[in-house]
Amino acid sequence: MAEKKIKIIVAKPGLDGHDRGAKLLSRIFAEAGMEVVYTGLRQTPEMIVEAALQEDADVVGLSSLSGVHNYFFPKVVELLKAKKLANVLVVGGGIIPLEDIPELKKAGIAEIFGPGTSTEVIVDFIRSNVKAK
């Protein structure tokens, strides 16, 4: 069998236009040897999940800096489950108040990374938490 690659969708849900972080991470993930699909701005949870399904993604990374995470992040997890994609690892980042994190984790987001997180930490977390297909 050929070497398996981690495939990751990087998506920005909602109308948030801050895409520096998402673009930076897309590059970092590619340089870490992953196959990265950046879906661009203004994605609905449905679009993100459909992309994860068609690309057979191992990971969905959500980036939000405009305060929409409490609605969008759990919605993505819920739709993934509904599409039988419960195995997909969901991580998030951006501007997310600390007090929101416990609820997000409860909803199924594996980890949240805020501004200033070293990208090595993010890559390591993903590598050690992806699930087999």
Added chain:
Amino acid sequence: MIMDYVAEILQGSPLAVSRVITWLENEDERARVLMKEIYSHTGNAYLLGITGSPGTGKSTLTDGVTWQFRNKGQTVGIVAVDPSSPFTGGALLGDRIRMTRHSEDPGVFMRSMATRGYLGGLAQFTRGAVKVLDASGKNYVIIETVGVGQDEVDVMRVADTTCVVLVPGLGDVIQSMKAGIMEIADIYVINKYDQPGADQLYSEVQFRVNQDASIKDRAWVPPVIRTVAVEGKGEDDLIEAIAAHRTYLEQSGKLLEKRRERTREETLQMIHHELFRIIRARLAENSRIESMVEKIMDHELSPYNVVEEVVGEWLPPAK
């Protein structure tokens, strides 16, 4: 369990299609079992190739063509290939971003693929992915190549109709028309027609096409279509040209001829790949390949002797 996947693919389940393409890419044994089962259900989709230099608008055009097909009630599968980094093995797959308006349309399935070191403009398992989409019932399968140079022409061996996308401002066209990529076009698309130099490019390409038509005796003269993909302009002309080429291939019997040639080449290539895989694995046992390399390095043996020895060991001489 694999049989469930077969049934689901034939019913068009995106989840099954998606997973099997992953198995193909990973050379997972399950893919082989499955492909044997679904092969007899392939051959119904019409295969469209879109190639051209990096950034010429291939993805934007693919998006537009898909839109047009959908308006005619046709379903579409898309396989879009982007390069893997030779250094890190990673890849930025950026084609989907141009096609997000179809992401929730059940009549469209779009898959990005990294080349994983494979040359020629496609990934090694692009053909396999195309077959899966074909078997899943898509009417059209569009194959977008990586941004190509002059001689990455594999798409011609996969697609029924190949569109070569050119844009103004990329330098001396006539120079690049010498070989390779410029010879594989069934249809030329001059995209970014909103940009300066488009008219000149159009007349240069048109001139070259006419010249070709008088030198070579060609039954099909590639049309030159002008588009502004970001505005959807010219998409309808492109669709018409594709339909005309298809009709030409079907009525002249050339479609069968093309597909026969493709089947021959593909079969040989698959045999080649499989033999190589087996022999490489066997030579890795007891580091035999390493001792061979040492002997060759010391000039004790030549690689030519080694080839003879290895091939003779596993293949009986032809009768």
